[in-house]
Amino acid sequence: MASILSSTKKRDDVLVIRPTRGVGALNLRDLWVYRELIYFMTWRDLKVRYKQTALGASWAVLQPVLRMVVFSLLFGGIAKLSYAGLPYPLFNFTALLPWTLFAKALGDAGRSLITNRNMITKVYFPRMIIPLASVLSGVVDFAIAFAVLIVMMIYYHFQSNSGFHFVWSWALLALPLLLLLALVTALGASLWLSAANVIYRDVGYMLPFLTEMWFFITPVVYSSSEIPEKLRLVYAINPMTGVVEGFRWALLGTQTAPGPMMIVSTLVALILLVTGLFYFRRMERSFADEI
Amino acid sequence: MNEVVIRVDKLGKQYRIGLAPDRYRTLRDTVVDTVTLPFRTARTLLAGPSMRPGNGKGTIWALRDVSFEVQRGQVLGIIGRNGAGKSTLLKILSRVTEPTEGSVELRGRVGALLEVGTGFHLELTGRENIYLNGAILGMKRTEIERKFDEIVAFSEVEQFIDTPVKRYSSGMYLRLAFAVAAHLEPEILVVDEVLAVGDAEFQRKCLGKMSDVAQEGRTVLFVSHNMSAILRLTERAIVLEKGKLVMQAPTAQAVDYYMSSGFSDIGERQWQPEEVPADAAPFIPLALRVKDRQGRVVDTMRSTEPITVEVEYKLSSPITGLRVGIYLLTLRGEYVFTSFDIDQPEKFELYGARPAGHYISRCVIPGDFLNDGRYALAVNASTFRMKRYFQDDRVLAITVDGTGAPGKQWPEPRLGPVRPRLEWQIERLNV
Numbered sequence: 001m002a003s004i005l006s007s008t009k010k011r012d013d014v015l016v017i018r019p020t021r022g023v024g025a026l027n028l029r030d031l032w033v034y035r036e037l038i039y040f041m042t043w044r045d046l047k048v049r050y051k052q053t054a055l056g057a058s059w060a061v062l063q064p065v066l067r068m069v070v071f072s073l074l075f076g077g078i079a080k081l082s083y084a085g086l087p088y089p090l091f092n093f094t095a096l097l098p099w100t101l102f103a104k105a106l107g108d109a110g111r112s113l114i115t116n117r118n119m120i121t122k123v124y125f126p127r128m129i130i131p132l133a134s135v136l137s138g139v140v141d142f143a144i145a146f147a148v149l150i151v152m153m154i155y156y157h158f159q160s161n162s163g164f165h166f167v168w169s170w171a172l173l174a175l176p177l178l179l180l181l182a183l184v185t186a187l188g189a190s191l192w193l194s195a196a197n198v199i200y201r202d203v204g205y206m207l208p209f210l211t212e213m214w215f216f217i218t219p220v221v222y223s224s225s226e227i228p229e230k231l232r233l234v235y236a237i238n239p240m241t242g243v244v245e246g247f248r249w250a251l252l253g254t255q256t257a258p259g260p261m262m263i264v265s266t267l268v269a270l271i272l273l274v275t276g277l278f279y280f281r282r283m284e285r286s287f288a289d290e291i
Numbered sequence: 292m293n294e295v296v297i298r299v300d301k302l303g304k305q306y307r308i309g310l311a312p313d314r315y316r317t318l319r320d321t322v323v324d325t326v327t328l329p330f331r332t333a334r335t336l337l338a339g340p341s342m343r344p345g346n347g348k349g350t351i352w353a354l355r356d357v358s359f360e361v362q363r364g365q366v367l368g369i370i371g372r373n374g375a376g377k378s379t380l381l382k383i384l385s386r387v388t389e390p391t392e393g394s395v396e397l398r399g400r401v402g403a404l405l406e407v408g409t410g411f412h413l414e415l416t417g418r419e420n421i422y423l424n425g426a427i428l429g430m431k432r433t434e435i436e437r438k439f440d441e442i443v444a445f446s447e448v449e450q451f452i453d454t455p456v457k458r459y460s461s462g463m464y465l466r467l468a469f470a471v472a473a474h475l476e477p478e479i480l481v482v483d484e485v486l487a488v489g490d491a492e493f494q495r496k497c498l499g500k501m502s503d504v505a506q507e508g509r510t511v512l513f514v515s516h517n518m519s520a521i522l523r524l525t526e527r528a529i530v531l532e533k534g535k536l537v538m539q540a541p542t543a544q545a546v547d548y549y550m551s552s553g554f555s556d557i558g559e560r561q562w563q564p565e566e567v568p569a570d571a572a573p574f575i576p577l578a579l580r581v582k583d584r585q586g587r588v589v590d591t592m593r594s595t596e597p598i599t600v601e602v603e604y605k606l607s608s609p610i611t612g613l614r615v616g617i618y619l620l621t622l623r624g625e626y627v628f629t630s631f632d633i634d635q636p637e638k639f640e641l642y643g644a645r646p647a648g649h650y651i652s653r654c655v656i657p658g659d660f661l662n663d664g665r666y667a668l669a670v671n672a673s674t675f676r677m678k679r680y681f682q683d684d685r686v687l688a689i690t691v692d693g694t695g696a697p698g699k700q701w702p703e704p705r706l707g708p709v710r711p712r713l714e715w716q717i718e719r720l721n722v
Contacts, residue, residue, distance in 0.1 A: 015401070017386060018394035040426040044412060044419075051414040051455075122409045123427055124386035288388040289306060 020285055026277055030126045037125055041133035045108070046140055060141035061148050064096045071096075071221050084223045086252055087162050090152055094251055095220040095244040097149060098182045101142045102240055103211050105183075109134035109190030110207045113198050117291045127284050128277075131190045135183060142179070153251070164252065171250040178246040181269055185239040188272030195283040198291050219244055223254075224261070236261035239269035294398070296479060296510050297361040297384070302393035304354040304379050353379040354534045357393070364508040368521040368542055370549050371531035372684065377514045378483065380531070381405060384512065385481050399510070402429060402477030408468030413457035417448055417467055420456055424471045438474045446470035465493060473500045479510045498523070518546050518624040550622040550667075558582075558590035560686045567681070573607040573647070574672045574680035579617075581668070581689055590689060594696040594710055596658045598689075602632075602670055603651045610674065611644040615652045618669040619661075622688070627666065627708045630654060662710035663693030 031038070050056045072089045083091050109131035113120065116130050156162040193210075197203040218240040219226075227235045236242055242265025248254040354376040361367050371377050382388045384395060385403030410427040411420050421442055425435040435442075443449055446467040448459070456464055482501070501524055505511055515521050521528060521542060528545035530538035538548050561578045582599040583589045592598045602615050616631030632652040633639045668687040673679040693699060697712045 013398060015397040016394060017383065017390065017397070019390055019392060036432050037426045040423050044415065044423055047419065048412055048414050116410075119410045119427060121382075121387060122405045123403060125427065125429070285389045288382065 026281055028277075031128060031132075034126055034129060038129050038133060038136070041129055042136045045133055045137035049137070057141075057144060060144040064093065064100045064145050065148060067100075068093045068096055075221055084225065084254060085163050086254070087156050087164055090156050090162075090164060090252065091223075091248070092221060093149055093152060094247050095218075097142060097145055098179070098243045098247055099215065099218060099220050099240065100145065101138045101179075102182055102186045102243070103215070104138045104141065105135040105186035106189055106193065106211055106214075107207060108138070109186070110193040110197060111204055112190075113194045113287065113291065114201070114204065120291055121288050127287055128191070128280060131194045131280075132187065135186050135190055138186075139179075139183070149251070167253060169253065171253070174246065174250045178243055178250060181239065181246070181266060182243045184273050185243065185269040188269060188274075188276040191276030191280040192272075195280045195287075198283065198287055214238070214240065217241075223248075232261055233264055236264040237268050239265040239272065241265055242269075294363045295360045296363045296398040297512070298396040299357060299359050299384075300394050300396075302354060302357045302380070302383065302395060303352060303391050304376075304383060304388070305350050305352050305391040307350050352534050354383070354390075354531075357531070357534075357536045359529055359536060359539055361510055361512065363398075363510055365527065366505045366511040366513060366525045368525035368528035368545070369512060369514045369531065370516075370518070370521060370528055370545065374533075375531040376534040377531055378405075379534075381481055381483050381512070381514060397479060399478030400429070401479045401481060402475040403481040404428075404472050404475070405481075405483045407465065407472050411456060411464075411468060414455055416455055417443075417446075417452040417459070420467065421471055424468070425475075428472065428475050429477070430475060434476075442470045442474050445473060462493065466496075469493070469497055469500075473497075473504075477509070479512070480504060481512045483514050484516065516624055518550065518622075522546060522623070546623075550624075558588045558687065558689070571672075571681040573610060574613070575605040575607060576670065576672070576681050576683075577603040577605060579603075579668065579670055579686050581687060590687075592689060592691055594659070594661055594663055594691050594693045595712075597655050599653060599655050600668065601651050601653045603649075604672070605649050606645060606647045609644055609646045610680070612674040612677065613642075613645050613672065613680070614674070615650075615672045616670070617654070618671065618684075619656075620667045620669060621708050622665045622667060625708070627661075631671075659696070659712040660709060661691045662705055662708055663691050663696065664708070665690050666708075 050059060053059060055062065068089055071092050075083075075088060075092075112130045112134045113127070119125075119130075120127060153164070153166055156164040157166045193203055193207065217235075217238050224232065224235060224241060224245050242262045245254070246262060357376070357380065369377050369380065379388075381403070382405065383390050384397070385401060385405060387403070387405070408420075408424065410424055412423065415423065421439065422432070422435055426432070443452055446463075446469075448463050448467050451459065451463065456467070459467070498520055501511075501513070501520075505524055511524075513521065513525055525542045528538075528540065528542045529536055530545050530549050538545050540548070558581045559578060560580075562576045564575075567576060578601070580588055580601040580603070581590065581592070582601065583592060584596060584598075586599075589598070600617055602617065604615065606613075614631040614633050616629060616634075618629050619627040621627060632654070633642050666689050667685050668689060669684045670682070670686050671679070672681045693710065696710050698705060698710075
């Protein structure tokens with residue numbers, strides 16, 4: 001029954017604890033053994049998030065909606081002006097959904113290890129569960145806000161002059177994959193940031209600034225077609241570019257073909273995740289001593 | 292049943308400690324350091340703190356070269372003073388932290404209780420916390436569901452089970468937390484000083500549960516400062532001193548060794564400057580003395596006669612609210628009393644702020660008070676809820692001789708640490 005740490009080998013139910021040298025194995029099996037804890041931690045993060053708030057889970061909707069209203073006023077002149085042939089609020093909100101998921105995950109997960117310091121110093125479990133649960137708990141908020149998007153899509157669909165007509169297409173099937181890409185990006189970045197934050201709290205102070213910068217290099221308020229053709233692939237190194245443009249393509253049928261940009265974004269997201277996993281494992285050994 | 296389930300081999304753990312710069316820093320140093328800082332930071336961030344054993348300054352071995360074995364079904368006590376490495380050992384065994392050298396082999400599922408209520412969230416209800424805490428301790432959801440009613444019954448918080456735990460009293464909170472932990476069923480249980488919290492009733496309940504666990508034939512590692520609990524629950528014990536294993540024996544023997552080691556037996560204990568931790572400043576302890584009526588330093592006192600206890604110390608700068616006091620304990624670690632030099636309201640008024648200087652705080656322990664036996668004196672200098680400047684839990688051992696004490700006409704041991712001379716009246720009612 002004993003689960004195993006990177007530094008341990010299992011034979012005949014024997015757990016060997018010894019110092020780890022070098023990089024060490026990823027040992028993702030450990031996560032599987034503790035899968036129920038992932039569920040409980042995600043559930044806790046969700047439960048706790050809106051406790052003692054007057055509006056409760058409505059915040060999951062209000063946050064992106066309010067941002068959309070602000071951006072529409074600033075950039076779109078609410079509902080009237082169209083952008084890239086689409087009503088601006090719709091254009092913007094479609095991108096805000098995955099962005100909010102990502103930004104929230106970054107903020108919560110980046111600080112998650114410090115917030116749960118008490119658990120880390122007192123009991124063993126795969127530490128990765130903490131940032132993972134923070135990232136996953138955002139999916140529920142995402143789902144709630146997604147319902148609003150559907151309402152908006154229906155509204156604009158029946159407004160004859162809106163410029164938006166919903167068409168069923170195979171592209172919709174890509175949506176879960178795009179959500180996964182957003183999660184992979186969020187988790188990859190969170191693994192790096194949360195682990196680094198244990199050693200240097202500077203990371204925590206840097207987080208809001210980093211998120212803000214990231215927001216501007218992601219085509220949320222504008223379209224990536226604004227970027228010169230030659231630079232697009234470089235632009236797509238930001239995996240969130242692929243996610244956001246992918247969402248628009250799948251849901252709104254925008255022209256921007258995800259093609260090469262998508263491949264670049266996906267590759268970068270995967271690299272971020274894998275290096276994040278190794279980095280986290282490497283740092284994990286000293287969490288209890290350093291935190 | 293001679294199967295070894297825990298094998299600890301040459302285990303060691305090194306910690307880095309903050310190190311003060313050992314020479315004057317020049318502006319040039321500062322500038323160079325500042326410029327190279329981002330690079331050095333990046334290196335630490337990427338490579339992680341070095342885990343290789345080093346012997347440089349700024350590191351200490353919290354544990355070194357510790358080896359022992361535990362057989363299935365054995366209950367092993369781990370005793371040692373604060374900082375002896377007990378907690379570090381438990382943290383390695385429960386895999387919270389990695390060792391720096393050596394290895395541990397464990398056969399079977401390990402459940403560690405380094406604290407009760409780990410991961411409890413104040414905003415969640417009792418019910419929710421049972422599930423969360425159970426999962427953190429490694430229980431499966433089905434297991435928690437099966438034991439749920441039992442846990443609630445044990446905790447005695449039935450009516451409040453759907454109330455957020457932030458509205459619980461501290462007693463209820465502890466009972467619920469312990470109830471979850473007590474229903475963990477690992478093959479190897481590692482328990483830290485979790486029993487040292489809560490009221491007497493709660494402690495009794497915890498100890499009862501612990502001995503149940505022990506009787507079920509599970510392997511238990513138990514750390515406590517409470518020697519009577521160690522004696523009651525464990526068969527064998529190991530004694531740690533400054534990170535080294537110094538004794539491994541049947542419990543009674545180990546406890547005796549622990550209780551009599553490190554004591555000064557001559558009625559006086561003096562502290563050398565290098566023995567005093569740096570964070571004690573501005574409090575500098577100098578000596579603790581026990582004197583008889585004639586003012587002689589003694590290590591043995593008569594139960595019937597008063598003795599004087601003196602704490603001599605210096606303050607290098609003034610401290611507001613300082614209280615200097617003693618604890619008297621039995622050699623089994625049970626407290627007899629605690630007393631501070633400004634307990635009395637008029638002293639409290641007078642010594643609210645103590646200026647820098649050289650002091651002796653002196654008190655008299657009255658005669659006809661202590662039973663015969665051996666006692667330990669501990670010293671504490673602190674400000675209430677602010678700072679503990681200095682504490683030494685086992686400074687001096689004193690022997691109390693019961694000659695002439697009440698009831699000595701019968702050569703029997705009297706229970707309890709005190710032996711007061713009480714005024715009895717005997718009234719005959721039927722004439």
